[in-house]
Amino acid sequence: MNFVQGLKCLFCETVYPVRVGYTCPRCGITGILDVQYDYAGVGRILTRHRLAARRDQSHWRYRELLPVGSNAALPALSVGGTPLTSTPALARHLGIAKLFLKDDGRNATGSLKDRASSVGVVKAREKRRPIIACASTGNAASSCAGMAASMGLESVIFVPERAPEPKVTQLLIFGATVLRVRGTYEDAFQLCQRSCEKWGWYNRNSGINPYLVEGKKTAGLEIGEQLAWEPTDWVAVSVGDGCTVAAVWKGFRELKTLGLMARTPRILGVQAEGAAPVTAAFLSGEPMRPMEPATLADSIAVGVPRNWKRAVLAVRESGGTMINVSDGEILEAMRYTGRLSGIFAEPAAATAVAGLYRAVAEGRVGRRASAVALITGNGLKDVQSARTAAGQPYDIAPDGGALEEILRERKLI
Amino acid sequence: MNFVQGLKCLFCETVYPVRVGYTCPRCGITGILDVQYDYAGVGRILTRHRLAARRDQSHWRYRELLPVGSNAALPALSVGGTPLTSTPALARHLGIAKLFLKDDGRNATGSLKDRASSVGVVKAREKRRPIIACASTGNAASSCAGMAASMGLESVIFVPERAPEPKVTQLLIFGATVLRVRGTYEDAFQLCQRSCEKWGWYNRNSGINPYLVEGKKTAGLEIGEQLAWEPTDWVAVSVGDGCTVAAVWKGFRELKTLGLMARTPRILGVQAEGAAPVTAAFLSGEPMRPMEPATLADSIAVGVPRNWKRAVLAVRESGGTMINVSDGEILEAMRYTGRLSGIFAEPAAATAVAGLYRAVAEGRVGRRASAVALITGNGLKDVQSARTAAGQPYDIAPDGGALEEILRERKLI
Secondary structure: OOOEEEEEEOOOOOEEOOOOOOOOOOOHHHOOEEEEEOHHHHHHHOOHHHHHHOOOOOHHHHHHHOOOOOOOOOOOOOOOOOOEEEOHHHHHHHOOOEEEEEEHHHOOOOEOHHHHHHHHHHHHHHOOOOEEEEEOOOHHHHHHHHHHHHHOOEEEEEEEOOOOHHHHHHHHHOOOEEEEEOOOHHHHHHHHHHHHHHHOOEEOOOOOOOOHHHHHOHHHHHHHHHOOOOOOOEEEEEOOOOHHHHHHHHHHHHHHHOOOOOOOOEEEEEEEHHHOHHHHHHHHOOOOOOOOOOOOOHHHOOOOOOOHHHHHHHHHHOOOEEEEEOHHHHHHHHHHHHHHHOOOEOHHHHHHHHHHHHHHHOOOOOOOOEEEEEEOEEHHHHHHHHHHHHOOOEEEOOOOOOHHHHHHHOOOO | OOOEEEEEEOOOOOEEOOOOOOOOOOOHHHOOEEEEEOHHHHHHHOOHHHHHHOOOOOHHHHHHHOOOOOOOOOOOOOOOOOOEEEOHHHHHHHOOOEEEEEEHHHOOOOEOHHHHHHHHHHHHHHOOOOEEEEEOOOHHHHHHHHHHHHHOOEEEEEEEOOOOHHHHHHHHHOOOEEEEEOOOHHHHHHHHHHHHHHHOOEEOOOOOOOOHHHHHOHHHHHHHHHOOOOOOOEEEEEOOOOHHHHHHHHHHHHHHHOOOOOOOOEEEEEEEHHHOHHHHHHHHOOOOOOOOOOOOOHHHOOOOOOOHHHHHHHHHHOOOEEEEEOHHHHHHHHHHHHHHHOOOEOHHHHHHHHHHHHHHHOOOOOOOOEEEEEEOEEHHHHHHHHHHHHOOOEEEOOOOOOHHHHHHHOOOO
């Protein structure tokens, strides 16, 4: 059963039937559409009790809240159901009472984007499109390619020049046709748009496709259920395009609407200083002003965020706030997150932790607070940045050589 | 409750109480000890019904079959519970009836070794050792460091020169003291041994520590349960040291002993041609003869496999066989596995798939057979090899340039 009622433009608020294209016919490409559900109908099925009894640990357990038919073919690759890990040592380091990491680096292709892509390939199949395309700085790309491989679809991926080699390699392994555009993310995005229109490919760009955010929101749904419906005070999410933070918020709001959770957490949206147009719009109340992105956190290095308005509305509605962190703080967060939790976060993911650290230091998040930081991608996806953060091993001779000195220096003997 | 009854030497067959050290006091370092359980006692608790009701999806759900006390502190990082994915397109490519990939690249640090390390850190804590050490070509190392971080232990890691940079970076991020030994795996192993003895560190080397294989066997336990206790005809596992293949077999044997599974699968042990002393010993019936390892599959590039005998016995007992594949076949398997399943396997993991491919081609595995290939590590852990396999993206200008030509060449338009 499908509970989707229509698609509502976030700008002009017109509601359309699902047959409409990707964005609002009236507002054009800025008119992002939001999927509307019959929550009364969903609520009759999706009770705490019924959820607890479901064996499916993947994100399809929330199928009534996803825009896919009940008979839709789903990708064989398991998506979602990622661990929410309590990290007391990291909480102490940040200076808060309780901290959990939601490790979405454990998804099939190593990032939260699998949640979106899995819905994307189901929609492509539904619309009988054999080719799915996307433009991405990396994670959406590899996830799109991986999910397409799992569904037997072809994928065409447009990546900007700066996409890290591991992510490009990953999607070549998945058999994608990879087009590296000599330019920025924006150039890749535009070329992908034109190509989808020209050749009728299914367009997996979260900046315009209304269904992807629905996949991403399951991160919020899972956090709620994993916390036994008692949300933390804060949930920290890094912000690039704005789609993920809006999606996670939508998940929490839906849990409240359905009566599954009595209250919602406040969202801490975190951007990298070098790519922070959403924070600027949030703080000024003015429309977003594009900027030239400059941060090592490539997954959130977005200068023209398509979902900026949705992100600003989400953070505001949650009663939360936005904050920026430097690349230095991000690298530092990769290091202490790894050392204190055993979770290897990619720069964009560590950004959420760094933001929380700064928000506590500035008194914007209280010392008695509990929080979740969303780890949006696996550190293995961008080892180059990690190397900068991690330092070097000690080189020693097979006979041990300077071993004792090193151990003394490390205070191990 | 702890059902461990003792430790039995695999060479002289003496059974010791658990208080004994790492290896057989009589046989020395070659006397690997095997943990013995009170299976009658375990069987009274671990029924199909009880297992089905357990909410814990991690490998601790098989706690009665693990050598840890019921009150032992466990690492917060979730281990095991990795997906078993049906891959019909890959099955067709291999020419068999049914194929599943058990994706252990989805573990916390990206490899099956987390199963072993998680038990290792619990034992270290139990023995009040604040430092855990290991020598490893990579995965055991990063897994040891990650699990140590999660448990608040210090880790000291000895890696050989050839360890891939991503794996080294990963363990530096986890705060390990990393000692890169100018030499082979064997040199790193020996130095680690001496250091553990000298400074009293807990020794996480699966070549001598009897508890690690117990963690690894949960991969077999999970495969059995995920197949609803109806095993496939074959389970393909790549072989380096020999510990993993022996462990997986132990898991299956235990399921049969406990009456949870009526029959066991046959094991296909697969080695890389350039590091195949276990296959040689299996085929000749003679003791293992060390060799200089030469394969790009670094996780199984072991020239002096400590667990060779255990591996040979396991494969023989299962009614299975062993086979070697070339580095070219491994790279090829990385490519078609990714393209046809959306799972990115590291070279040592793709080795299992390549072995299955060759075994089918040679008629050693029948065309009506069903199989599981164990994906022991994530491809992101060794992107350098993947790059060799994957080829290059197409570079294009922002205006699209030669796009149409490329699409025609790829048969997409």
